[in-house]
Amino acid sequence: MQLKRLVQVPGSVIKKRIKSKPKDIEILKAAEKLFVEKGFDNVTTAEIAKEAGCNQALLHYYYRTKKKLFEKIWESKVYSLLSLFRKEDLARISIVESVRQFAKRQFEAMYKNQKVTEFLFHELQNHPERVAVLKKKLAPEYGSSLGEFSARLDEEYRKGNIRKTDVVNLMFTIFSLNLSCFVSKNIFKTVCDMSEKGYQEFLKKREEFILDTVTDSLRPR
Numbered sequence: 001m002q003l004k005r006l007v008q009v010p011g012s013v014i015k016k017r018i019k020s021k022p023k024d025i026e027i028l029k030a031a032e033k034l035f036v037e038k039g040f041d042n043v044t045t046a047e048i049a050k051e052a053g054c055n056q057a058l059l060h061y062y063y064r065t066k067k068k069l070f071e072k073i074w075e076s077k078v079y080s081l082l083s084l085f086r087k088e089d090l091a092r093i094s095i096v097e098s099v100r101q102f103a104k105r106q107f108e109a110m111y112k113n114q115k116v117t118e119f120l121f122h123e124l125q126n127h128p129e130r131v132a133v134l135k136k137k138l139a140p141e142y143g144s145s146l147g148e149f150s151a152r153l154d155e156e157y158r159k160g161n162i163r164k165t166d167v168v169n170l171m172f173t174i175f176s177l178n179l180s181c182f183v184s185k186n187i188f189k190t191v192c193d194m195s196e197k198g199y200q201e202f203l204k205k206r207e208e209f210i211l212d213t214v215t216d217s218l219r220p221r
């Protein structure tokens with residue numbers, strides 16, 4: 001019986017394979033980096049492939065088009081924001097604290113990804129049709145979470161713990177207060193003569209103001 005030859009693979013090669021990221025993830029990261037730096041319209045798939053260290057054929061194999069790449073990035077960011085509002089929080093802490101924690105997590109997620117937040121906002125403002133595509137994908141999960149939280153708001157209102165609160169209005173308030181800190185940065189820096197360091201220090205104080213504003217809006221009159 002013929003014995004199969006055993007081939008020894010150097011340990012360094014094994015470690016390299018383990019540490020290496022899947023190519024589709026590398027392509028996503030490369031696209032995100034270039035989109036943020038140059039804008040969606042000013043980036044080509046050739047540039048993305050070069051940044052990711054692959055050829056265009058592999059990029060198209062995973063994502064087909066530049067538009068599909070953008071949708072994947074946008075989808076992952078929105079999923080991340082939605083995951084901040086975990087269902088177990090609703091049962092474990094008070095309604096007011098639950099809302100405060102969600103607003104805090106959302107602010108901090110935007111703070112850690114300021115350039116990405118600005119980029120996505122401006123791109124979606126210019127291409128609202130992309131929002132509709134994402135909404136269709138997220139509707140089942142997002143609608144369920146929103147409905148459950150709306151029911152809890154109504155229950156807490158009947159108990160006298162909070163004032164009458166519409167869930168869509170509440171989510172819009174949180175999102176707009178948080179987002180404005182990052183998409184209006186250049187305007188406020190210019191008007192208030194703030195340096196970048198000064199503005200980052202301002203954001204830390206602004207976070208507490210936003211959290212207090214949101215929670216105060218829930219308290220019974």
